[in-house]
Amino acid sequence: MTDLKKVILQGIPSELPEKKKRNPNISHAPKRKNILNKEEKQLAIRNALRYFPEHMHAILAPEFTEELKTYGRIYMYRFMPDYEIKARHLEDFPHKSKQAAAIQMMLSNNLDNTIAQHPAELITYGGNGAVFQNWAQYLLCMQYLAEMNDKQTLVLYSGHPMGLFPSHKDAPRVVVTNGMMIPNYSKPDDWEKFNALGVTQYGQMTAGSFMYIGPQGIVHGTTITVLNAARKIDATAKDLSGKIFATAGLGGMSGAQAKAAVIAKGVCIIAEVNPKATYKRYEQGWVNEVYKDLDKLLDRAITARENKEAVSMAYDGNIVDLWERVVERNIHIEIGSDQTSLHNPLAGGYYPVGMSYEAANKMMVNNPDQFKTEVQKTLVRHTNAINTLSKRGMYFFDYGNAFLLEAKRAGADILNEKGDFKYPSYVQDIMGPMCFDYGFGPFRWICTSNEAKDLAITDRISCEVLEKLIQDSPTEIKLQMSDNINWIKAAGENKMVVGSQARILYADAEGRMKIAEAFNNAIANGELSAPVVLGRDHHDVSGTDSPYRETSNIYDGSQFTTDMAIQNVIGDSFRGATWVSIHNGGGVGWGEVINGGFGMLLDGTKDADRRLKSMLFWDVNNGISRRSWARNKEAKFAIKRAMQMNPELKVTMPNSADEGLIDSLDL
Numbered sequence: 001m002t003d004l005k006k007v008i009l010q011g012i013p014s015e016l017p018e019k020k021k022r023n024p025n026i027s028h029a030p031k032r033k034n035i036l037n038k039e040e041k042q043l044a045i046r047n048a049l050r051y052f053p054e055h056m057h058a059i060l061a062p063e064f065t066e067e068l069k070t071y072g073r074i075y076m077y078r079f080m081p082d083y084e085i086k087a088r089h090l091e092d093f094p095h096k097s098k099q100a101a102a103i104q105m106m107l108s109n110n111l112d113n114t115i116a117q118h119p120a121e122l123i124t125y126g127g128n129g130a131v132f133q134n135w136a137q138y139l140l141c142m143q144y145l146a147e148m149n150d151k152q153t154l155v156l157y158s159g160h161p162m163g164l165f166p167s168h169k170d171a172p173r174v175v176v177t178n179g180m181m182i183p184n185y186s187k188p189d190d191w192e193k194f195n196a197l198g199v200t201q202y203g204q205m206t207a208g209s210f211m212y213i214g215p216q217g218i219v220h221g222t223t224i225t226v227l228n229a230a231r232k233i234d235a236t237a238k239d240l241s242g243k244i245f246a247t248a249g250l251g252g253m254s255g256a257q258a259k260a261a262v263i264a265k266g267v268c269i270i271a272e273v274n275p276k277a278t279y280k281r282y283e284q285g286w287v288n289e290v291y292k293d294l295d296k297l298l299d300r301a302i303t304a305r306e307n308k309e310a311v312s313m314a315y316d317g318n319i320v321d322l323w324e325r326v327v328e329r330n331i332h333i334e335i336g337s338d339q340t341s342l343h344n345p346l347a348g349g350y351y352p353v354g355m356s357y358e359a360a361n362k363m364m365v366n367n368p369d370q371f372k373t374e375v376q377k378t379l380v381r382h383t384n385a386i387n388t389l390s391k392r393g394m395y396f397f398d399y400g401n402a403f404l405l406e407a408k409r410a411g412a413d414i415l416n417e418k419g420d421f422k423y424p425s426y427v428q429d430i431m432g433p434m435c436f437d438y439g440f441g442p443f444r445w446i447c448t449s450n451e452a453k454d455l456a457i458t459d460r461i462s463c464e465v466l467e468k469l470i471q472d473s474p475t476e477i478k479l480q481m482s483d484n485i486n487w488i489k490a491a492g493e494n495k496m497v498v499g500s501q502a503r504i505l506y507a508d509a510e511g512r513m514k515i516a517e518a519f520n521n522a523i524a525n526g527e528l529s530a531p532v533v534l535g536r537d538h539h540d541v542s543g544t545d546s547p548y549r550e551t552s553n554i555y556d557g558s559q560f561t562t563d564m565a566i567q568n569v570i571g572d573s574f575r576g577a578t579w580v581s582i583h584n585g586g587g588v589g590w591g592e593v594i595n596g597g598f599g600m601l602l603d604g605t606k607d608a609d610r611r612l613k614s615m616l617f618w619d620v621n622n623g624i625s626r627r628s629w630a631r632n633k634e635a636k637f638a639i640k641r642a643m644q645m646n647p648e649l650k651v652t653m654p655n656s657a658d659e660g661l662i663d664s665l666d667l
């Protein structure tokens with residue numbers, strides 16, 4: 001047995017390991033709010049000590065007290081393993097169950113130092129998207145996964161491994177719940193408090209569900225968005241070529257905009273106020289050119305549009321300066337958006353115009369009231385420029401970053417005469433009707449051999465499957481199908497793999513099932529050297545109930561319910577998922593969304609074939625049926641097609657009321 005296997009099987013060590021210093025070479029989570037009173041702090045320490053035998057308590061209690069004081073949380077740094085945490089070949093993990101080994105691989109990828117945002121605090125992305133709350137939970141979880149067999153299920157309560165429970169071979173090996181609160185205890189400060197107590201965590205979407213695959217997911221999703229935005233404004237457009245997409249943000253997710261626009265063959269101009277972020281993306285090749293001089297940038301963009309170049313250029317400065325100059329020069333911009341971090345406007349998410357980045361950072365700390373005023377004044381100017389350009393023909397959409405909401409809070413002219421926002425969100429106009437309602441969403445797979453060779457084989461197989469399917473696809477979804485074929489053909493070249501050998505592809509139910517079936521066959525006949533994990537982002541057709549994002553194009557009032565996401569995860573769990581997860585929060589914040597997902601191991605067996613067909617069909621059609629019941633035209637089309645494909649499916653269809661009749665009622 002390798003040393004790695006021995007250490008994992010040991011779980012929480014019986015002797016105290018050496019105390020560890022924080023590694024200064026990796027990024028650490030910011031200090032969290034000091035929210036607990038004395039009794040609650042005692043409870044937090046008591047809770048943390050539950051993981052360890054009593055003889056360790058005299059040393060650990062003061063150490064955990066210090067962590068709580070210094071960082072606002074107890075991470076148990078001393079118990080961080082000495083080995084490198086990363087995705088490895090499935091066989092490198094100790095296991096009795098291959099399914100459990102695959103889960104070890106996936107969660108290790110989420111905590112890889114080169115991938116995770118704050119690895120020592122077990123945060124994968126999004127500032128607070130946690131895999132576990134502390135290192136004891138990690139050690140215990142890995143040990144359970146190493147020991148368990150295919151007739152047991154590991155139960156995880158917000159990262160805490162409650163234990164292994166007898167189940168059966170078709171049951172999930174792991175059931176994950178993250179941040180599940182009694183609804184009245186779901187305000188942001190409740191997260192601070194109960195997370196500090198060590199009893200809950202914010203799992204984001206793919207962090208606490210072990211499904212993060214690095215930036216590839218966001219690049220693909222953004223490519224799909226900008227491609228479809230171009231088609232929305234120009235029915236003859238195949239892609240973004242000959243069009244300018246102007247936006248802001250070269251940060252974590254926003255940085256994908258520049259790369260995606262180039263993949264979509266367009267011209268992208270993108271403002272970023274933090275030079276470090278700009279030059280990081282430039283060095284990485286995600287943005288092609290950087291300008292300090294606005295006029296030079298705009299001249300270059302106009303020429304690039306004329307020449308139909310695919311190119312991205314960063315403006316090293318504030319987005320409001322960029323928009324106002326575009327207005328002054330009366331330049332036509334086809335598509336506009338914004339991905340500054342407006343979900344967090346007063347603590348570094350959005351920078352006021354007219355001052356340097358450094359000066360803004362100082363004001364934020366030293367004079368928060370003045371900073372708020374400056375942010376709100378900037379938002380008013382920002383909105384005015386967007387309004388002018390929209391009147392001149394620009395198509396503007398909100399990119400899920402709370403731009404519309406914060407502009408409204410700032411008193412900007414952002415509402416129409418009915419009191420609604422003047423502009424749609426990207427899901428309302430683009431992703432909802434053009435993708436989710438037809439069942440297209442961020443399906444993904446990961447090769448457990450951890451070898452690029454296997455990934456290349458899966459790319460080829462999936463492309464062959466789609467090329468066959470497109471021949472009989474109805475016209476309504478032909479474009480989506482061909483986008484996916486183009487993406488998968490260029491996927492290797494785009495070099496998007498970071499960490500595990502993973503691929504993302506927007507596919508509908510039929511595409512997902514046929515691709516999965518072909519992978520399973522390729523594992524059975526030895527073409528693929530090891531099993532493959534299937535999964536998806538929670539940001540999908542059925543996975544997420546989020547009234548201002550994923551379900552913002554639901555107009556029957558049910559966008560504030562969360563039956564769909566809950567039904568989804570329950571349904572996946574008894575149809576063969578290898579693991580399931582359900583989260584409070586993800587993307588737009590704790591208390592604002594419920595989202596869930598699954599992982600499924602394909603091992604080339606007949607059982608896997610049965611499970612994939614049963615589960616993937618449900619996993620997509622659940623959401624389509626709900627979208628159809630909300631009277632969404634595209635979803636009604638898609639669910640009728642699904643019923644034809646499988647006569648066992650019978651979905652309640654909505655009738656439409658006559659609008660004249662409704663208007664005539666004396667209400």
Ligand SMILES: NC(=O)c1ccc[n+]([C@@H]2O[C@H](COP(=O)([O-])OP(=O)(O)OC[C@H]3O[C@@H](n4cnc5c(N)ncnc54)[C@H](O)[C@@H]3O)[C@@H](O)[C@H]2O)c1
Nearest residue numbers: 249251252253254272273274318319340341350351400401
């Ligand atoms: N990409 C997507 O598909 C997607 C989906 C949903 C939501 N979002 C939202 O997009 C936002 C951005 O996410 P992120 O991970 O990139 O955040 P981030 O904080 O890493 O990046 C935002 C960037 O905007 C820059 N910025 C702030 N104010 C600016 C200004 N006035 N002018 C120019 N640049 C400015 C910041 O310096 C920062 O680099 C978040 O609110 C996120 O929730 C993105």
